[in-house]
Amino acid sequence: MKLIEADDVNVYYGDNHVLKDISLSIKENTVTAFIGPSGCGKSTFLRTLNRMNDYIDTFRLEGKIEIDGKNIYGKKVKVEELRQKVGMVFQKPNPFPKSIFENVAYGLKIQGSNDKDLIADRVEKSLKQAALWGEVKDILNKSALSLSGGQQQRLCIARTLAVKPSIILMDEPASALDPISTAKIEELIFELKTKYTIVIVTHNMQQAARISERTAFFYLGNLVEYDKTSEIFTNPKHKQTENYITGRFG
Amino acid sequence: MKKSTERLIEGGLAFSGLVTVLTTLAIIYVLLSESWGFFQEVSLFSFLTDVEWTPLFTNKHYGILPLLSGTILTTLIALLTALPFGITISVYLSEYAPKGFRKSIKPALETLAAVPTVVYGFFALTVVTPFLQSFIPGLSTFNALSAGIVMGIMIIPLISSLSEDALQAVPKSLREASFGMGATRFQTAFKVVVPAASSGILVSIILGISRAIGETMVVAIAAGQQPTLTFDPRDAVETITAYIVQVSLGDVQHGSLEYKTIFAAGISLFVFTFLLNNISYRLKKKYQEQYE
Numbered sequence: 001m002k003l004i005e006a007d008d009v010n011v012y013y014g015d016n017h018v019l020k021d022i023s024l025s026i027k028e029n030t031v032t033a034f035i036g037p038s039g040c041g042k043s044t045f046l047r048t049l050n051r052m053n054d055y056i057d058t059f060r061l062e063g064k065i066e067i068d069g070k071n072i073y074g075k076k077v078k079v080e081e082l083r084q085k086v087g088m089v090f091q092k093p094n095p096f097p098k099s100i101f102e103n104v105a106y107g108l109k110i111q112g113s114n115d116k117d118l119i120a121d122r123v124e125k126s127l128k129q130a131a132l133w134g135e136v137k138d139i140l141n142k143s144a145l146s147l148s149g150g151q152q153q154r155l156c157i158a159r160t161l162a163v164k165p166s167i168i169l170m171d172e173p174a175s176a177l178d179p180i181s182t183a184k185i186e187e188l189i190f191e192l193k194t195k196y197t198i199v200i201v202t203h204n205m206q207q208a209a210r211i212s213e214r215t216a217f218f219y220l221g222n223l224v225e226y227d228k229t230s231e232i233f234t235n236p237k238h239k240q241t242e243n244y245i246t247g248r249f250g
Numbered sequence: 251m252k253k254s255t256e257r258l259i260e261g262g263l264a265f266s267g268l269v270t271v272l273t274t275l276a277i278i279y280v281l282l283s284e285s286w287g288f289f290q291e292v293s294l295f296s297f298l299t300d301v302e303w304t305p306l307f308t309n310k311h312y313g314i315l316p317l318l319s320g321t322i323l324t325t326l327i328a329l330l331t332a333l334p335f336g337i338t339i340s341v342y343l344s345e346y347a348p349k350g351f352r353k354s355i356k357p358a359l360e361t362l363a364a365v366p367t368v369v370y371g372f373f374a375l376t377v378v379t380p381f382l383q384s385f386i387p388g389l390s391t392f393n394a395l396s397a398g399i400v401m402g403i404m405i406i407p408l409i410s411s412l413s414e415d416a417l418q419a420v421p422k423s424l425r426e427a428s429f430g431m432g433a434t435r436f437q438t439a440f441k442v443v444v445p446a447a448s449s450g451i452l453v454s455i456i457l458g459i460s461r462a463i464g465e466t467m468v469v470a471i472a473a474g475q476q477p478t479l480t481f482d483p484r485d486a487v488e489t490i491t492a493y494i495v496q497v498s499l500g501d502v503q504h505g506s507l508e509y510k511t512i513f514a515a516g517i518s519l520f521v522f523t524f525l526l527n528n529i530s531y532r533l534k535k536k537y538q539e540q541y542e
């Protein structure tokens with residue numbers, strides 16, 4: 001089933017036309033990678049999917065993006081509800097300066113839940129899903145800032161999972177981490193894809209090849225090629241794609 | 251040629267620095283030596299425990315407590331007035347207001363802080379007190395409440411401006427994390443940004459307190475000049491600073507014990523604000539470490 005459907009999306013920051021006629025659809029329970037050189041619009045496109053660009057004054061979007069058959073830029077849409085369904089993990093780990101427990105419980109608490117057992121249960125489950133439980137189960141009340149970078153990022157993933165999203169957007173989630181932590185995150189993404197639809201921006205081509213089923217190559221605001229990952233990497237249709245994946249890029 | 255001007259500038263800078271340091275040292279020296287004289291004649295014990303302060307009467311008492319209670323009472327009222335408004339304004343400016351509005355309103359706020367305090371004093375006496383008297387029975391013409399409220403209004407710009415700086419220092423990534431999980435602006439502001447900026451906000455509050463404690467004109471004009479040990483905001487009170495002004499403007503004899511009370515009161519004030527500034531400095535350091 002098609003979960004995300006973008007139709008002729010154009011994005012501007014002021015006069016700067018940064019996404020041009022982007023159309024693509026993403027199926028449920030898949031991992032889709034966005035690749036392309038820096039500044040080509042990957043993050044911008046990713047952030048249109050949970051309307052994170054709304055806070056930028058100069059941002060303007062034309063076209064249509066549907067999630068679950070509903071136009072997310074429609075008038076009646078509540079962005080808060082949209083973002084519970086479409087979670088996000090950022091490039092730099094950004095845990096709140098609160099305890100580990102409070103970080104994961106945050107999403108439930110802002111939804112108004114005060115059932116202590118339910119929250120504790122969900123915190124544990126989310127931390128287990130994020131492969132962090134074993135490392136933090138005895139220090140749940142310690143500050144999240146005391147964790148290592150890799151642990152912080154898995155905490156941010158757990159925090160996102162606790163809200164039970166169906167889609168998780170990840171913007172270069174491992175680019176600030178060491179190779180071991182990166183491997184852990186990749187493993188995690190692999191496990192999560194059975195339950196979630198994951199869209200990940202990466203500029204690490206091997207990573208895209210390892211974890212994604214489909215890959216979209218962006219260049220200068222255009223979606224140049226979007227296909228099965230194996231096709232993109234072994235049999236690219238466009239010269240630009242080929243240049244990029246082979247590292248022959250100006 | 252260039253070298254000599256540079257040396258001149260360097261010398262000038264060093265001189266200015268030296269003047270500041272020397273002035274401070276001189277103030278401390280005068281405070282200490284004059285109050286030393288005071289404590290030769292009045293024991294520290296009775297200074298700290300006597301509940302009356304009547305150095306200018308025939309029946310003399312030298313207890314700092316009434317002045318201290320007057321200071322604490324007016325400061326507390328000021329704080330209770332300034333906090334809700336100051337914090338609300340800072341959160342509004344930092345988390346809600348459009349950037350252009352924020353940029354233009356902040357200088358305006360800071361100008362408000364430059365209104366002479368005498369003006370605030372008469373505002374308290376001639377506008378706020380009559381207004382309060384219309385519905386608070388037993389409110390004296392001179393009272394702690396009116397003076398405290400106006401002092402509060404006076405420190406709102408300070409608190410809101412510094413708190414806003416603290417809120418702005420919270421990284422954007424934390425707001426994004428919160429929004430990204432479906433939080434509203436309000437939830438993000440009060441559950442993430444304000445707690446993350448809490449030590450900076452605390453510093454602004456403490457500076458506000460220091461300002462209120464050191465404030466002289468408003469209390470001298472509107473709170474009365476009656477050192478009474480009371481915590482009833484309707485009463486007339488006297489603060490340490492108001493007492494110092496009162497005596498300095500009067501005709502006490504230089505070198506007399508009455509004269510020396512100024513320095514005893516002054517050193518109490520000095521210790522008080524010194525402690526507060528110290529706490530604020532420590533908090534500030536802690537808060538800077540958090541994000542580095």
Ligand SMILES: Nc1ncnc2c1ncn2[C@@H]1O[C@H](COP(=O)(O)OP(=O)(O)O)[C@@H](O)[C@H]1O
Nearest residue numbers: 013016018037038039040041042043044045056
């Ligand atoms: N907040 C913003 N305001 C204005 N322009 C922006 C903003 N964010 C990104 N851009 C511009 O949009 C283009 C795409 O940026 P981005 O989506 O971050 O690219 P990528 O993630 O592929 O590196 C760039 O030219 C960038 O300068």
Ligand SMILES: [Mg+2]
Nearest residue numbers: 042043044201
């Ligand atoms: Mg990016």
